[in-house]
Each structure stands twice: as structure tokens, then as C-alpha cells.
Amino acid sequence: MSRLLTVEGLTTEFKTERGIVRAVNNISYTVDSGEIVGVVGESGCGKSVSQMSIMGLIPSPPGKVVAGTAIFGNTDLLKLKKESKEMCEIRGNRISMIFQEPMTSLNPALTVNKQMSEMLLEHKSISKKEARERVIDMLRQVGIPDPESRADDYPHQMSGGMRQRVMVGMAMICDPALIIADEATTALDATIQAQLLEMMNNLVREHHTAMVMVTHNLGIVARYADRINVMYAGSIIESGTVKEIWANPLHPYTESLIHCVPQLGQKVEAIPGMPPSLINRPPTCPFLPRCKYRQKCCFEDPVQELTLVEGTHSTMCALRSGGAKNEQ
Amino acid sequence: MGSYLIRRLLQAILVILVVSFLVFVLMRMLPGDPIEMLISSSMLTDYTPEMMDALRHEKGLDQPIGVQYLRWLGQMGRGDFGTSIMQNYNIRNEIKDRVVVTMMIGFAAWLIGLIVGVLLGIICAIRRGKLIDNIVSVLANIGLTAPSFWIAILLVYLFVMKLHVLPLYGYTLPWVDFGKSLKQSIMPILVTALGPIATTTRQTRSSVLEVLNEDYVRTAWSKGLNEKKVVMKHVLKNALMPIVTLQGTMLRMIIGGSVVVETIFVIPGMGSMLTKSMLSHDYPVVQAVTVIMTAVVVLSNLLVDILYAWIDPRIQYS
Ligand SMILES: Nc1ncnc2c1ncn2[C@@H]1O[C@H](COP(=O)(O)OP(=O)(O)OP(=O)(O)O)[C@@H](O)[C@H]1O
Ligand SMILES: [Mg+2]
Numbered sequence: 001m002s003r004l005l006t007v008e009g010l011t012t013e014f015k016t017e018r019g020i021v022r023a024v025n026n027i028s029y030t031v032d033s034g035e036i037v038g039v040v041g042e043s044g045c046g047k048s049v050s051q052m053s054i055m056g057l058i059p060s061p062p063g064k065v066v067a068g069t070a071i072f073g074n075t076d077l078l079k080l081k082k083e084s085k086e087m088c089e090i091r092g093n094r095i096s097m098i099f100q101e102p103m104t105s106l107n108p109a110l111t112v113n114k115q116m117s118e119m120l121l122e123h124k125s126i127s128k129k130e131a132r133e134r135v136i137d138m139l140r141q142v143g144i145p146d147p148e149s150r151a152d153d154y155p156h157q158m159s160g161g162m163r164q165r166v167m168v169g170m171a172m173i174c175d176p177a178l179i180i181a182d183e184a185t186t187a188l189d190a191t192i193q194a195q196l197l198e199m200m201n202n203l204v205r206e207h208h209t210a211m212v213m214v215t216h217n218l219g220i221v222a223r224y225a226d227r228i229n230v231m232y233a234g235s236i237i238e239s240g241t242v243k244e245i246w247a248n249p250l251h252p253y254t255e256s257l258i259h260c261v262p263q264l265g266q267k268v269e270a271i272p273g274m275p276p277s278l279i280n281r282p283p284t285c286p287f288l289p290r291c292k293y294r295q296k297c298c299f300e301d302p303v304q305e306l307t308l309v310e311g312t313h314s315t316m317c318a319l320r321s322g323g324a325k326n327e328q
Numbered sequence: 329m330g331s332y333l334i335r336r337l338l339q340a341i342l343v344i345l346v347v348s349f350l351v352f353v354l355m356r357m358l359p360g361d362p363i364e365m366l367i368s369s370s371m372l373t374d375y376t377p378e379m380m381d382a383l384r385h386e387k388g389l390d391q392p393i394g395v396q397y398l399r400w401l402g403q404m405g406r407g408d409f410g411t412s413i414m415q416n417y418n419i420r421n422e423i424k425d426r427v428v429v430t431m432m433i434g435f436a437a438w439l440i441g442l443i444v445g446v447l448l449g450i451i452c453a454i455r456r457g458k459l460i461d462n463i464v465s466v467l468a469n470i471g472l473t474a475p476s477f478w479i480a481i482l483l484v485y486l487f488v489m490k491l492h493v494l495p496l497y498g499y500t501l502p503w504v505d506f507g508k509s510l511k512q513s514i515m516p517i518l519v520t521a522l523g524p525i526a527t528t529t530r531q532t533r534s535s536v537l538e539v540l541n542e543d544y545v546r547t548a549w550s551k552g553l554n555e556k557k558v559v560m561k562h563v564l565k566n567a568l569m570p571i572v573t574l575q576g577t578m579l580r581m582i583i584g585g586s587v588v589v590e591t592i593f594v595i596p597g598m599g600s601m602l603t604k605s606m607l608s609h610d611y612p613v614v615q616a617v618t619v620i621m622t623a624v625v626v627l628s629n630l631l632v633d634i635l636y637a638w639i640d641p642r643i644q645y646s
Binding site for chain 1: 544546547548549550551552553554555562565566639640641642
């Protein structure tokens with residue numbers, strides 16, 4: 001497998017009235033071609049912002065990528081301007097994105113065919129007629145019944161589930177190397193969610209497309225992803241393969257997340273406390289106030305970087321990575 | 329669709345009828361008497377009360393008001409607008425000439441308002457907070473709040489009194505003498521277009537800003553479209569929908585403006601016809617002009633609604 005995307009030290013901030021919000025704090029990760037990387041974390045931990053930073057879609061002002069590199073092929077995506085030609089050639093064509101909001105992410109004034117074939121016409125040399133055929137074929141692949149006539153529907157004529165299928169088809173249509181699915185199924189009900197995930201999984205595996213799968217449900221990620229990055233308060237606090245993390249969660253936050261996955265006959269444990277404010281963050285571990293394993297040294301030492309423990313498994317927790325053990 | 333149209337048309341006719349009735353009654357309630365005005369203006373001092381009654385009878389003004397109204401309505405139904413009390417001209421023929429003049433100025437003002445307003449609005453929205461946005465916003469506010477007669481006087485002062493480049497008043501149809509027509513219409517068109525430009529700019533700016541924040545615009549960016557395509561294909565159509573509905577208001581502004589502008593610049597259009605007939609209590613002229621102006625506004629509003637439903641796929645006729 002070849003390396004597709006290498007993100008290093010990505011940091012994104014928002015200027016607000018109350019101060020500077022550091023929504024993404026120095027995160028580094030990689031995506032190999034054809035693999036599914038899960039990104040999990042509570043609401044507001046910076047999942048969307050990190051992915052939108054990669055795509056150059058941070059609303060600016062108030063947002064700004066203040067540090068980091070994201071090497072895709074030979075280009076650093078973070079160096080490209082939002083409206084630059086190079087970025088436009090990558091967006092939609094080499095990397096595409098599915099958004100969290102199925103009801104509002106499609107243009108209400110254009111038919112499904114227009115919105116999908118627009119991408120083909122933009123990136124591939126292809127006629128309108130051929131584009132339409134490709135669109136209909138894609139709609140069939142994402143499970144839209146009667147795609148010939150549905151292609152001419154407007155978004156408001158479709159249900160939320162269908163619209164998100166259209167979004168998936170749109171993301172796939174130029175056959176990109178990487179798809180970023182930002183909680184593509186969260187807004188849908190459980191059965192539709194399962195169908196859609198299954199369909200997406202089959203589709204990306206079939207086309208050998210890499211996918212970054214963003215969700216706050218560790219259960220979903222464990223089922224489909226190859227590797228997982230757990231995010232907390234803007235940082236990746238644990239990273240590893242599904243097996244490594246599921247069998248042996250290192251960070252106390254990951255541990256509580258696993259307890260949060262509903263299992264038959266078990267009570268779901270909520271994580272007590274609230275995520276910290278992202279303004280004026282202290283140098284100590286961001287999970288410290290909610291951690292039930294915290295030690296004296298946790299209050300004193302600045303939080304350490306993501307540290308490799310074994311295999312590909314790494315964590316930011318000093319207690320679990322051996323960094324702080326000998327001090328006790 | 330068909331039944332929707334018929335219903336809307338019937339509503340439109342009802343509105344026109346109500347307006348015509350109100351104008352008919354209100355004109356007659358105003359102090360002042362057309363017969364006395366007629367006599368004093370023709371400087372005949374030796375009119376006896378008997379002669380005045382005869383004149384009143386001749387013009388049909390001695391009938392009960394209901395009878396007068398119904399008679400007038402019947403006349404209008406036959407396409408006969410009657411004759412002017414003051415000057416005895418055929419109102420229909422007079423309107424035919426004047427409507428062209430008002431339309432020439434009004435249409436030009438409307439077109440300029442639409443094009444300039446939309447362009448300025450888009451520029452302001454895309455460059456929001458920048459210098460150009462601030463300048464245009466201030467100008468738009470001035471355009472909205474400054475009375476048009478005041479702007480007209482400023483323009484006259486500048487272009488007529490100081491620079492001597494434009495004529496003070498009058499109107500020539502463009503196909504009679506284009507150069508002269510252009511010079512004479514610049515100020516009236518500008519003054520009429522000011523309100524529409526300002527309103528359209530502000531509306532366009534705010535609706536483009538709103539659409540720029542929509543999720544589907546982010547989607548459009550994520551597809552790899554460049555800024556021009558994002559704006560032209562995904563922002564404009566959605567942002568301009570409210571501008572379509574605004575056109576009814578624009579027309580009202582322009583027709584209202586024509587009354588002021590045509591009076592100031594002495595232009596022989598519908599607006600000055602209305603002021604003149606109002607001042608001289610020329611009932612049939614006032615009635616004919618108001619009914620026509622009302623009809624234009626009501627029918628164009630209907631047109632706007634149909635257009636809107638046609639543009640926005642989410643709207644169904646009902
Ligand atoms: N436009 C903005 N202005 C200011 N702050 C913002 C803006 N967008 C995001 N943020 C901040 O960035 C943080 C991360 O937001 P983000 O949308 O990435 O969360 P998320 O992990 O995707 O959550 P969710 O699961 O709810 O989608 C939030 O806490 C928010 O305060
Ligand atoms: Mg999100």
C-alpha cells in the first residue's frame with residue numbers, strides 16, 4: 001500500500017469574540033491508498049474542522065489554518081489557496097467530501113443530474129450525454145431505484161436517505177483517490193444508516209478508494225475501518241488499528257468511548273463532565289478534569305505528544321505510554 | 329395552473345375595481361369643484377348660476393354619485409375613457425401618447441436599477457467588509473432615504489446651471505431625435521432609477537451573503553469548481569429569487585417616481601398628467617390614469633408570482 005496523505009502538525013484556529021478558539025491542535029496522521037481510516041470523538045472535538053482544513057474549506061474569516069502540512073502526492077494542500085487552480089483540480093477530482101447535513105448540502109435549484117454531471121464536466125473531458133450516462137450508472141450503484149427518471153429530480157423530491165446516497169454518488173463519480181465522509185450517516189435513522197454504511201463500504205472497497213470516515217460512534221468505525229484516530233479537544237489522543245484499540249484501549253478517554261458503545265444487555269456509561277473550552281487551553285492533558293486515573297504528575301507536566309507504545313498503537317496519555325510511570 | 333391563473337386574474341380585477349371606486353369617491357370628497365375651476369380658468373366672469381348648472385349637467389356631474397360611477401364603469405368597459413372636463417380632449421388618445429413617454433423612462437430606469445443593483449449587490453457581498461462594500465452601502469442608504477425631488481434639484485444645479493451640459497426640461501421620443509432624447513432623459517431616468525438601484529443593491533447583497541453561507545455552496549466548492557462557477561451556478565440563481573419578487577415593488581416605486589420626476593422635468597407622461605388633472609379636479613382624467621396605473625401594478629405583480637413559481641422548483645401553483 002502506498003502513502004496517500006501525510007498530515008503533520010495541522011492546527012486550525014477561529015477568531016471569535018471570546019478569544020481564539022483552537023479547534024484543531026497539532027494533529028498528525030496518514031492515510032494509505034485504499035484503506036479506511038476512522039476518526040472518532042465527541043461533538044465539537046474538531047473532526048469536521050480538521051477535515052475541512054485539508055480540503056481548504058475553512059470559512060475564513062474567522063477560521064485559519066495556522067500551522068502544519070498535508071502532503072498529498074507532491075503538493076502541500078495547506079499551502080494552496082481556497083480558490084487556487086491547483087486546489088480546484090484536486091477537490092472533487094482526487095479528494096472528495098461527503099458532508100454531515102444531507103438535507104441542505106445539495107443545491108435546491110438544480111437537478112440531481114446537473115449537480116453530479118457538473119463534476120464530470122469540470123474534471124474529465126466528456127460530453128454532457130456521456131456524463132448523464134455515468135451519473136445514471138452511479139445512481140444505480142448507490143442504490144437509487146429507477147435512476148433514469150430520478151436523475152432529473154430536484155433534491156426536495158427526495159428523502160434524506162436518498163439525498164445522502166446522491167452525495168455519496170457525487171463523491172465517487174470522478175473516482176477519487178480519497179473520500180472524506182464527515183458523519184455521512186449521522187443525521188439518518190438507524191436502518192438507513194446501516195444500509196448506507198454497508199453500501200459505502202462495498203463501493204470504496206470495490207473501487208479501491210481510500211476513505212476517512214468521521215463519526216462519533218466507535219461501533220461504526222470498529223466495524224468498517226482499518227485504523228482509528230481518536231480525537232479529543234482538537235488533538236488526536238490515540239491512534240492504532242481497530243484490533244489494537246478495541247482490545248487494549250490505552251487512553252482513558254478511548255476506554256470510556258468503548259464503554260459508550262451500546263451493547264445488548266449492558267448499561268451505557270456516559271462520560272462524566274464536559275469537554276474543555278478550546279480557548280486559552282492549559283498546557284496539561286485536556287482530558288485531565290474528567291480522567292479517573294489521573295495522577296499528581298498529570299497536573300504538573302505539560303501533555304506529551306502522541307507516543308508510540310507498540311506496533312502502530314500510540315497514545316498521548318503519559319501514564320499509559322510509560323512516559324510518567326517511573327516517577328511514581 | 330389554469331385554475332390558479334383564473335383565480336389570480338379575478339382577484340386582480342377585483343383590486344382594480346375597488347381602487348377605481350375609492351378614487352372616484354375620494355376625488356369628489358376633496359374640496360374644490362371642477363366646474364368652478366373651469367370657469368375661473370377660462371376667465372369668463374359673467375357666468376350665471378344657471379349657466380353653471382347647465383354645464384354641470386352637460387358633464388354629467390349633477391347625477392347621484394352611484395349613478396355616475398356605474399355610468400363611468402360602463403363607459404370604461406367599452407374602452408371609452410371619456411373626455412377631459414378642463415380641456416375637452418379625448419382621454420384615450422391623450423393617454424396613448426403619454427403612456428409611451430412614461431414607459432420609455434420607466435423601462436430604462438427599471439433596467440438600470442436591476443442591472444446596476446444586482447451587480448453592486450454581488451460585488452458588495454463577495455467583498456463584504458472591504459472598502460467598496462462600505463462605500464456602496466453608504467451610497468445605497470443615501471439613495472433610499474434622500475427624497476427624489478431633492479436629488480433632482482441637485483442634478484439640475486450641477487448639470488444645467490453649472491456645467492451647462494443638459495437641458496433643463498422637456499422630452500423628445502428617441503426615434504424622433506435620439507441625441508436630444510438622450511440628453512433630456514438622462515436626469516429623469518437617473519432620478520427614477522435611484523430608489524430601485526438602492527433597494528436592489530441592498531436586497532442582492534443580503535441574499536447573496538445568505539446563500540454564500542449555505543451548505544450547498546460549500547458542496548459546490550468541494551466539487552472543485554472555481555469561484556466564478558460557484559457564484560454563477562450555485563449562488564446566483566438562489567440569491568436572485570428574492571430579487572424577482574422585488575420587481576413588483578420596483579414597479580410601484582417607478583410609477584410613483586414618475587409623478588414627481590415628470591412634474592419636475594416637465595415631461596408629457598402619465599405622471600405629469602396625473603398631477604395636472606388632480607390639481608384641476610379633472611375627475612375623468614384622474615380616474616382613467618389611476619385605473620391604468622393600478623392595472624399595470626396589479627398585473628405585473630401577478631406576472632412576478634408566476635415567474636417566481638417557474639424559477640423555483642419547490643413552489644407549486646395552488
Ligand atoms: N465558524 C466557526 N467559528 C468559530 N468556531 C468554530 C467555527 N466552526 C467550528 N468552530 C469550533 O471548532 C470546534 C470544532 O468543531 P467541529 O465542527 O470540527 O466539531 P465536530 O467534531 O465535527 O463535531 P460534530 O460531531 O458535532 O460534527 C467547535 O468546538 C467550535 O467551537
Ligand atoms: Mg462535524
